[in-house]
Amino acid sequence: MAYALMLGATKESYEQELKSRRSIFLNGVHHARELTTISQIMFTMLGLLHGYEHGNREYIDLMTNAAIIIVPMVNVDGVFYIDKAWIMTSKFEYIRKNRHVYDKQRGCQPEDQGVDLNRNYDYQFGDNDDGSSGMACAEDFRGPFAFSEPETKAVRDFLLEHRGVKIALNFHAWGPLFI
Numbered sequence: 001m002a003y004a005l006m007l008g009a010t011k012e013s014y015e016q017e018l019k020s021r022r023s024i025f026l027n028g029v030h031h032a033r034e035l036t037t038i039s040q041i042m043f044t045m046l047g048l049l050h051g052y053e054h055g056n057r058e059y060i061d062l063m064t065n066a067a068i069i070i071v072p073m074v075n076v077d078g079v080f081y082i083d084k085a086w087i088m089t090s091k092f093e094y095i096r097k098n099r100h101v102y103d104k105q106r107g108c109q110p111e112d113q114g115v116d117l118n119r120n121y122d123y124q125f126g127d128n129d130d131g132s133s134g135m136a137c138a139e140d141f142r143g144p145f146a147f148s149e150p151e152t153k154a155v156r157d158f159l160l161e162h163r164g165v166k167i168a169l170n171f172h173a174w175g176p177l178f179i
């Protein structure tokens with residue numbers, strides 16, 4: 001189960017105010033192996049709280065007038081798989097996808113099973129085979145249809161409930177890039 005945290009100062013209840021407040025949505029590890037994005041997100045969260053607590057005007061304004069919604073791990077099962085393998089074998093499993101294994105993936109290597117969550121959203125889903133793949137064992141396999149995966153469905157449903165989200169940042173980690 002993935003958790004969402006929301007930072008925002010309010011006098012009213014969550015239902016009354018924060019659900020509709022203008023907000024920024026930060027999330028990490030759509031791709032399981034990009035573990036540093038969890039740290040990036042947590043560090044950002046601590047920075048915001050620290051700034052607020054210590055009277056930083058910018059942060060206080062931000063969290064009074066907007067809300068910050070944080071999901072540190074979208075691909076929880078993928079991270080769990082890496083974690084378990086590390087404990088058992090001290091080997092870093094370089095997996096990218098979630099752990100939802102389709103029948104046609106039984107012949108794939110274990111690290112190639114599952115769906116690339118970052119290719120499973122409906123925007124331009126399966127538009128071409130360069131940005132994602134229809135091949136089940138490919139590392140960027142997009143899944144059988146848009147929102148076929150519980151993780152992307154959860155993000156979609158959350159955003160449908162929180163209409164105030166104006167900016168969404170999916171943290172990825174690949175080289176010295178902000179992507």
Ligand SMILES: [Zn+2]
Pocket residue numbers: 030031034118171172173
């Ligand atoms: Zn990524």
